[in-house]
Amino acid sequence: MIRHTTQRLYCLALSAAIMASTLVWAEEPTNIHQILEDPKIYHLRHVTVRGTVRDVHPLAPYTLANGDPCYGAYLFRLEEEETTLSVAVLGICGRPVVRDPEVEDGDRVEVSATIQAPSHGGAILSFKGPKTVTEEEPVVQAVADRILPIAE
Numbered sequence: 001m002i003r004h005t006t007q008r009l010y011c012l013a014l015s016a017a018i019m020a021s022t023l024v025w026a027e028e029p030t031n032i033h034q035i036l037e038d039p040k041i042y043h044l045r046h047v048t049v050r051g052t053v054r055d056v057h058p059l060a061p062y063t064l065a066n067g068d069p070c071y072g073a074y075l076f077r078l079e080e081e082e083t084t085l086s087v088a089v090l091g092i093c094g095r096p097v098v099r100d101p102e103v104e105d106g107d108r109v110e111v112s113a114t115i116q117a118p119s120h121g122g123a124i125l126s127f128k129g130p131k132t133v134t135e136e137e138p139v140v141q142a143v144a145d146r147i148l149p150i151a152e
Contacts, residue, residue: 028048029047029048029049029050029110030042030047030048030049031049031080032049032051032078032080032083032084032085033080033081033083035047035049035085035115035140035142036083036085036140039115039117039140040117042115042117043115043116043117044114044115044116044117045114045115046112046113046114047112047113047114047115047142048110048111048112048113049078049080049085049110049111049113049142050078050080050108050109050110050111050150051078051079051080051084051085051108051109051111052078052079052080052106052107052108052109053076053077053078053079053103053104053105053106053107053108053109054076054077054078054079054084054105054106055075055076055077055105056074056075056076056101056103056104056105057074057075057076058072058073058074058100058101059073059074059075059091061091061096062091064093068093068094069093069094069096070090070091070092070093070094071091071092071093071095071096071097071098071099072091072092072097072098072099072100073088073089073090073091074088074089074101075087075088075089076089076101076103078109078111078142085140085141085142086139086140086141086142087111087113087141087142087143087144088141088142088143088144089101089102089144089147090143102147103147107149108149108150108152109147109148109149109150110147110148110149110150111142111144111146111147111148112144112145112146112147113142113143113144113145114142114143114145115140115141115142115143116139116140116141116142116143117140
């Protein structure tokens with residue numbers, strides 16, 4: 001009897017944990033305009049944004065500070081109404097691979113990303129590889145870790 005009760009409590013606790021983790025992943029999208037209006041609050045925060053893909057640019061391989069080459073990176077703009085956010089998809093580092101961008105111009109997508117805000121001395125991914133941002137450059141970039149199509 002005690003063993004069955006313990007098993008039931010374990011199953012109940014496991015079910016509650018799974019439901020809680022599902023709720024955490026079901027994050028409401030953040031409005032791109034909010035991010036650009038006050039980017040310092042979003043610096044290094046993980047957000048979900050939605051919009052239309054524009055101007056996809058595959059990047060040439062780049063090299064990290066430790067000498068590892070990275071392949072398959074690309075940039076695009078994510079457009080939401082009249083506002084756009086620069087999005088970087090990092091390359092696969094350490095081994096040569098061929099990877100085409102996962103998105104095309106006009107795709108509607110949901111992007112999970114970490115926001116890189118200006119004036120923090122951080123790096124962004126530019127057309128020439130990683131670049132340190134200065135206070136004079138108001139670059140806000142989302143570094144994507146997941147891109148999902150939006151079914152309409």
